[in-house]
Amino acid sequence: MSASDAAPPASPDRRTRTGRWRDQLIAFGWLVLAWNLFWGEFTWGNLLGGLLTAAVVLLFFPLPPVTFHGRLRPWGLLLFGGRFVVELVRASAHVARIAVQPGYTPRSAIIGVRLQVPTDLNLALTAEVLSLVPGTLIVEVDRDAGILYVHVLDVRGPAALAASRDQVRAVERRIVEVIGSDAELRRVRTGSVDKEFP
Known part of the structure; x- marks a missing residue:
């Protein structure tokens, strides 16, 4: 032939x-x-x-196209599930302590975090996981810029704000480690972020 x-x-x-x-x-x-x-x-x-x-x-009501270019990694899924349970228990205990602590008034903040992989799928999954953890709640999603605006509970000082941003990026990284492409995985592991938000 x-x-x-x-x-x-x-x-x-x-x-x-x-x-x-x-x-x-x-x-x-x-x-x-x-x-x-x-x-x-x-x-x-x-x-x-x-x-x-x-x-x-x-x-x-046609849904917008959400393409998937990655692949499922079972080991990453197992690690993600274990880490999610640990964070869920820890955050629940923290919120419960705040609720019963007499005279304690927690300070909250809304932070904007630009995701390193701003696809619709990654935005949706990261927002969903963050909303399931007590103490964090998605208040807005800027789809065009790839930014999640997150309400965080019990934040005191710049160090706590930085830790909250790191937590959001860690959630994104773990999600990409489960379903992301090789290029997306390399991108989240470099840790490059274009811009910070107050």
């Missing part, structure tokens, strides 16, 4: 369409799963309702 007989490579447009359909199919599956979880049980009626609801949502 000659080189001219070989099948031509897929065009970029075709690859883009294929990736878009794959992303839509994944979103469809997640919407169906979420629908059934909201109802609290898996039945044929809930499955049918989820299929119809997911189809209507994706047809009339």
